[in-house]
Amino acid sequence: MKTAKNKVLEFLKLSRPFQWHKNVFVLAPLFFSFSFSKEKILKSLIAFICFVLSSSSVYSLNDVIDYEKDKNHPVKKNRPVASGTISKKEAILFSSSLLMLSLIIADNIYIKTVIVIYFLLNVIYSLGIKGNTPADIIIVSLGFVIRVIAGGIAISIKPSSWLITCTFFVSLFISAMKREAETPGHSKIYETIGLISATLTIIFFTMYVVVERESYFLLISIIPVVFGIIRYYIVAEQNKGKDPSLLVVDKQIIGAVILWIIIFVVESIFHPLE
Numbered sequence: 001m002k003t004a005k006n007k008v009l010e011f012l013k014l015s016r017p018f019q020w021h022k023n024v025f026v027l028a029p030l031f032f033s034f035s036f037s038k039e040k041i042l043k044s045l046i047a048f049i050c051f052v053l054s055s056s057s058v059y060s061l062n063d064v065i066d067y068e069k070d071k072n073h074p075v076k077k078n079r080p081v082a083s084g085t086i087s088k089k090e091a092i093l094f095s096s097s098l099l100m101l102s103l104i105i106a107d108n109i110y111i112k113t114v115i116v117i118y119f120l121l122n123v124i125y126s127l128g129i130k131g132n133t134p135a136d137i138i139i140v141s142l143g144f145v146i147r148v149i150a151g152g153i154a155i156s157i158k159p160s161s162w163l164i165t166c167t168f169f170v171s172l173f174i175s176a177m178k179r180e181a182e183t184p185g186h187s188k189i190y191e192t193i194g195l196i197s198a199t200l201t202i203i204f205f206t207m208y209v210v211v212e213r214e215s216y217f218l219l220i221s222i223i224p225v226v227f228g229i230i231r232y233y234i235v236a237e238q239n240k241g242k243d244p245s246l247l248v249v250d251k252q253i254i255g256a257v258i259l260w261i262i263i264f265v266v267e268s269i270f271h272p273l274e
Contacts, residue, residue, distance in 0.1 A: 007086075011094055014063060014080045015056035023051040025147035025167060029157050034268040040155040046107055047154035051147055053102035054115050058122040060095035064088050065126045107154075114150045118143060133189055137179060141171035162208035166201055173197035173229065177236035194236075198229045217272045221263040228256035 030036070030044040063070065063081040070082035080086040086094075099119060106112045125139045148167050152159040176194035205225055209218045231252050266272065 010080045010085045014060050014086055014091060014094065015098070016059045017056075019055065019059065020052050022144070023048055023055060023147060025144050026051050026151040026154070028148050028163065028167070029152040029159050030155055031264070032160070032163060033155070033157050034264075035155075035157075043107065043154045044151060046105060047111060047150050050102040050106045050111065050115060051118070051150065053098045053105070054119055057095045057098035057102065058119060058126075060091050060098065061123065062126045064091045064095075110153045111150055114146060114153065118146045118150075121146070133179075134176075134193055137172060137175035137190075137193065140175045141168050144168070144171040160208065160212055162204055162212055165204045166208060169197045169201040169204060170229075173201055174232065177233060181236055194233070198233065201229065202226055213267075215267055215271075217267050218263065221260055221267075224256040224260040224263070228253050228260070231256065 026048045027044050030040060033040075063079055066076075067081055067088060070076040070079055073082075076082060081088060081091050099115075102115055103112050106115060121139060121142065125136065129135050129139055145164055145168050148159050148164060173194050176190045176197060180190035180194065202222070202225060206222055209215060209221065231250065235250050235253070
């Protein structure tokens, strides 16, 4: 019984639940539309679950592909496949099952298509693009854009071009700073990409507020965006060489995100200064 429980925990570890928060981008179109009908909430949650499953499918397959490299890595050698607690065959079967389950749960053909595109893009990334600057972080950023598009399809809303653009550049910024933290040899390249992406994120977000939302009150939301980006840069610089996944666990960044959400909620409900 204990062995079976341990096996289940190893499969859970293989699915990388600490990465599931990335799929919150699927919910972005719902949040920005501020149209919270039961049907739209349900459809958004289904799409979110689909991407939790498909992203875990990608992580599982990636561990098989990176088996040799992970075995010799000081931290990654403890991953289920690299450590041998789960065989390559089991990981491939697990990955296939998660992908199939996500396609079964997806409630329309367009979401299924987007999931397949997301999966194939990540397979290409794992097999030949990973580690190639700057193509690798561009592919990672496109993965977040795909999530937003899927979220829009789920609730029959066309995501704003500003939302798509901001998603791409903020993802590129985060990815670049993570890469800088874990690859000292290319840190200057990634830092430059990160700074350019951060600047473009602020510019396009400001354009979204001014051009699309036309809200004086939402101009306040630019402050936590700028603060969060600067704070993330500082934390990334302080954590060079450390686990990059720890960079987002920062109280000040979380506080900025919460404040940003509150500002949007207040504007959507009360429409102040209009």
